[in-house]
Amino acid sequence: MRLRFFYLLTPLLILSQTISLYAAPIQKVVLDNGLKVVLWEEPKAPVVTFQIWYKVGSRNEVTGKTGLSHLMEHMMFKGTSNYGKGAFSRIVAKNGGTENAFTGNDYTAYFENLSSDRIALSLELESDRMQNLLIDPEEFLLERAVVMEERRTRTDDDPYSSLIENLYAIAFLVHPYHTPVIGWMSDLENLTREDVFQHYQKYYVPNNATIVVVGDFKADELLQKIRLHFETIPQGIDPPQRVSPEPEQLGMRRSIVKREAQLPFVFIAYPAPNYKSADSYALTVLSNILSNGKSTRLYRSLVYEQQIALNTGGYYNGLTTDPEIFYLYATAQKGKTTEALETALDTEIKHIQKEGVTPRELEKAQNQIEAEYLMASDSNFYRGMQVGTAETVGAGLQYVLTYTAEIRKVTLDDIQRVAKTYLIEDHKSVGILIPEKKAEKE
Numbered sequence: 305m306r307l308r309f310f311y312l313l314t315p316l317l318i319l320s321q322t323i324s325l326y327a328a329p330i331q332k333v334v335l336d337n338g339l340k341v342v343l344w345e346e347p348k349a350p351v352v353t354f355q356i357w358y359k360v361g362s363r364n365e366v367t368g369k370t371g372l373s374h375l376m377e378h379m380m381f382k383g384t385s386n387y388g389k390g391a392f393s394r395i396v397a398k399n400g401g402t403e404n405a406f407t408g409n410d411y412t413a414y415f416e417n418l419s420s421d422r423i424a425l426s427l428e429l430e431s432d433r434m435q436n437l438l439i440d441p442e443e444f445l446l447e448r449a450v451v452m453e454e455r456r457t458r459t460d461d462d463p464y465s466s467l468i469e470n471l472y473a474i475a476f477l478v479h480p481y482h483t484p485v486i487g488w489m490s491d492l493e494n495l496t497r498e499d500v501f502q503h504y505q506k507y508y509v510p511n512n513a514t515i516v517v518v519g520d521f522k523a524d525e526l527l528q529k530i531r532l533h534f535e536t537i538p539q540g541i542d543p544p545q546r547v548s549p550e551p552e553q554l555g556m557r558r559s560i561v562k563r564e565a566q567l568p569f570v571f572i573a574y575p576a577p578n579y580k581s582a583d584s585y586a587l588t589v590l591s592n593i594l595s596n597g598k599s600t601r602l603y604r605s606l607v608y609e610q611q612i613a614l615n616t617g618g619y620y621n622g623l624t625t626d627p628e629i630f631y632l633y634a635t636a637q638k639g640k641t642t643e644a645l646e647t648a649l650d651t652e653i654k655h656i657q658k659e660g661v662t663p664r665e666l667e668k669a670q671n672q673i674e675a676e677y678l679m680a681s682d683s684n685f686y687r688g689m690q691v692g693t694a695e696t697v698g699a700g701l702q703y704v705l706t707y708t709a710e711i712r713k714v715t716l717d718d719i720q721r722v723a724k725t726y727l728i729e730d731h732k733s734v735g736i737l738i739p740e741k742k743a744e745k746e
Contacts, residue, residue, distance in 0.1 A: 329345055329523065330342065330343065330344050330345075330701065331343040331523045331524075331527065332701055333527060335510065335530075335531060335534065335535045336535055336539075337510040337511060337534075337535055337537060337538065337539040338509075338510055338511025338512075338539050338542075339510035339511065339513055339514075339515065339534055339535070339537075340513070340514040340515070340695060341514070341515045341517075341527065341530055342514065342515070342516045342517070342691050342692075342695060342701060343517050343521075343523040343526060343527060344516075344517070344518040344519075344687065344688075344691065345519075345520075345521065345522070345523055346518055346519055346520065346684060346687070347519075347520045348520075349519075349520060350419060350420045350421070350520050351417065351418065351419060351420055351519050351520060351684060352417075352418055352419075352420045352423050352517060352518065352519030352520055352521055352684065353415060353416070353417050353418075353516075353517070353518050353519055353684040353685045353688045354415065354416045354418070354423060354426035354427075354430070354515070354516075354517050355413055355414070355415040355515070355516045355517070355688045355689075355692050356413065356414050356415075356430050356434075356513055356514070356515050356516075357411050357412075357413045357513060357514045357515075357516065357692040357693075357695065357696045358411060358412045358413070358507055358508060358512055358513050359410070359411060359507070359512050359513070359514075359543070359545065359696050360373050360376075360411065360412055360503075360507035360508075360512065360543065361373050361407055361408050361409045361410045361411050361412060361485065362374075362407075362408075362409050362480060362481075362483045362484065362485045362487075363409045363410050363480050363481065363547060363625060363626070364480070364507065364543070364544075364545070364547075365480060365483060365487075366480075367483075367491075368491055368494075369491060369495065369499060370483045370484070370487035370488050370491040370492075371451065371484075371485075371486055371487015371488070371491055371492045371495065372487070372495065372499060372500060372503045373407050373412050373485070373503070373507075374407040374412075374451065374485055374486050374487065375447065375448060375451050375487070375492070375495060375500060376412065376500055376503050376504060376507075376508075377405045377406070377407045377412050377414075378447045378450065378451060379437070379439055379443070379444065379447055379500055379504075380405065380414065380433055380437065381393060381405075382437075382438070382439070382440060382443045382444075382447065383437075383438050383440065383443070384432050384433050384436040384437050384438055385436045385438060386432050386436055387429070387432060387433075389440075389443065392429055392433070395425060395429065396416055396418070396425065396429070399418065399419070399422045399425055400418070400419055400422070401416050401417055401418035401419070401422060401425070402416070402417045403415065403416045403417075407485055408485060409480075409481055409485060409624065409625070409628075410624060410625040410696060410697050411692075411693070411696045411697070413692055413696075414430065415685070415688070416429075416430075417684070417685055420519055420520040420521055423517070423521060423526065423529075424529065427529055427530060427532075427533040427534075428533065430515075431533040431534050431537065434508055434510070434513070434534070434537055435537050437504055437508075439497060439500055439501050439504065441497045444497040444500060445497075448492060448495060451486065451487075451492060452489065452492050452493070454486065455486045455487070455489055455492065456489075458486070459484065459486065460489065463561065463563035463564065463565040463569075463737055463739075464565070464569055464737065466561055466563060467559070467561045467563075467569060467571060467735045467736075467737045468571060468735065469484050470559040470561055470735060471559055471571050471573055471733055471734075471735035472484070472573075472629075473559075474557045474558075474559050474733050474735075475557070475573050475575070475629055475733040476550055477550070477551075478548050478549070478550050478551060479547060479548060479549065479550040479626060480547055481550075481626065481628060505540075506540075506541075506543050507543050509537075509538075509539065509540025509541075509543070510534060510537050510538075510539060510540070511539045511540060511542060512540070512542070512543050514692060514695045514696055515530065515534070516688045516691045516692045516695070517688070518684040518685075518687050518688045518691070519684045545625075547626070549626070550575070550626075550627070553575060553730065553731045553733075554730065555730050556729060556730060556732045556733070556734065557732075557733040557734070558733070558734045558735075558736065559733070559734070559735045559736070560735075560736045560738060561735070561736070561737050561738070562738045562739075562740050563737065563738075563739070563740060564739070564740055564741070564742055565737060565739040565740070566739060567614060567635050567636050567637075567638065567739060568635070568636040568640070568641065568642045568645070568736070568737060568738060568739060569633065569634070569635050569636070569642075569735075569736075569737035570633060570634050570636075570642050570645040570646050570649065570734070570735070570736060570737075571631060571632075571633045571734070571735035571737075572631060572632050572633070572646070572649055572732060572733070572734050572735075573629040573630070573631040573732070573733045573734075573735075574629060574630045574631070574726055574727050574728070574731050574732055574733075575627060575629060575630075575726070575731050576620060576622075576627060576628060576629055576630040576726050577622070577627050577726075578622050578623070578624045578625070578626060578627045578628060578697075579622045579623055579624075579697070579698075579699045579703060581622075582710075583718075583722050583725070583726075584622030585622075585710045585711050585713065585714050585718075586714045586718040586719055586721070586722040587620050587622065587630055587722050587726065588620055588622060588673065588711065589666065589669045589670060589673065589711065589714045589718075589719060590620075590630075590656070590719050590722055590723060591618055591619060591620040591630065592669040592672055592673055593656075593661055593665050593666070593668075593669045593719070594618055594632065594652065594653075594656075595616060595617050595618030595619070595632060596618075596669070596672060597672075601652050601656075601665075602616040602617075602618065602632065602634070602649070602652055603615075603616050605648065605651075605652055606634055606645070606648050606649075606652075610648060611637060612636065612637055612640040612644050612645060612648060613634040613635060613636060613637060613640070613645060613648070614635045614636065614637050615634070615635050616632070616633065616634040616635075617632070617633055617634075618630075618631055618632040618633065619631055623693055623694060623697055623699060623703070624697055625696075625697045625698060629733075630726060630727070632649055632653075634648070634649060642736045642737075642738065646734065646736075653723065653727050656719070656720065656723045657720065657723045657724045657727070659720075660716055660717075660719060660720040661716060661719050661720070663716065666714070666715075666716055666719065670711055670712055670714065673708070673711050674708045674711060674712070677690075677707060677708055678708070690704045691704055
């Protein structure tokens with residue numbers, strides 16, 4: 305194994321250490337106005353991804369004002385005092401680049417993928433809209449209507465998405481993770497231009513943001529250019545980030561949705577810790593063993609052997625600001641019931657709790673997780689995503705650099721222990737979709 309070096313630079317601290325997975329030097333700097341900057345040199349191709357992550361998402365919203373962060377994302381493309389409506393996207397496209405944005409529970413992020421000799425465009429355009437956004441009243445009304453239609457087509461008219469939204473609402477009774485990122489329709493209808501403008505002023509400040517750049521550049525030279533464009537933007541008041549923690553669940557919760565649909569569907573969720581717990585790595589491996597692919601326990605049992613499910617799956621993400629959920633799901637074969645699906649899912653969980661998993665299953669899962677993580681890291685954009693997510697939720701750059709090594713430390717005993725600890729009946733939330741034919745509904 306070749307030795308590779310990692311350099312982490314901050315105003316107060318300079319560290320160097322041997323890292324086995326990444327060769328390029330990394331600089332992490334905090335500017336005078338509180339803006340974090342992470343620069344990761346990767347000169348293998350003359351391209352670069354520029355990303356700016358704001359620490360604001362649905363987690364930061366309150367009842368009556370949900371959907372603000374996602375609507376704000378849309379408004380960021382509607383023009384500033386220096387660049388008119390649509391100019392941002394046109395300029396990037398004219399220079400051969402691509403751009404977009406996304407909103408989650410914990411963040412809103414914007415990015416441009418460009419030829420490395422066009423990086424100055426990102427610096428100019430992103431620094432401009434951090435401080436000069438117009439939020440025209442007419443454009444606000446048009447974009448609010450766009451978001452409402454997006455909600456109708458993606459959630460309200462989709463029975464499976466509706467069920468998942470309901471499940472999150474019962475899995476989190478207090479914590480704002482119960483709110484859909486796109487917002488509740490009743491809230492979207494009542495949001496005002498002033499709501500969005502105040503959201504912008506409160507959260508779109510340099511001390512609430514992280515710039516991540518990955519690609520072909522010289523970090524020292526780029527850092528000076530970033531300082532020129534961003535360090536003059538005044539630091540704002542640190543936005544509030546504390547939210548009410550979710551209390552312990554004291555019994556099973558159920559949500560039943562009856563909608564016009566083709567097949568029954570079961571979704572089961574359990575409260576699970578985030579990256580702050582060492583158990584997050586074991587839960588990641590457990591999720592992989594249960595549900596990542598057609599050779600996993602759930603698919604093999606429910607689809608191939610019992611033939612009661614059309615498909616199965618699941619997910620766990622420990623890289624969140626606050627603890628989230630570990631979930632599993634299955635779609636019934638025609639003529640099969642949700643009761644059979646739920647029983648089969650429970651049986652597989654209890655089997656692991658009682659007997660554990662095999663060394664081969666553990667090794668396979670660890671290999672898959674490492675391969676997927678490293679293949680994603682081969683892309684400038686996805687490496688930037690890894691860093692931006694980790695920095696924004698609080699896990700930090702070190703989480704990215706040590707992730708696969710921590711996954712390798714997970715043992716057979718760890719898998720059985722976390723299954724017993726977190727996948728328990730009294731902490732379970734179950735969502736059931738019962739299909740209705742159109743005639744029955746009428």
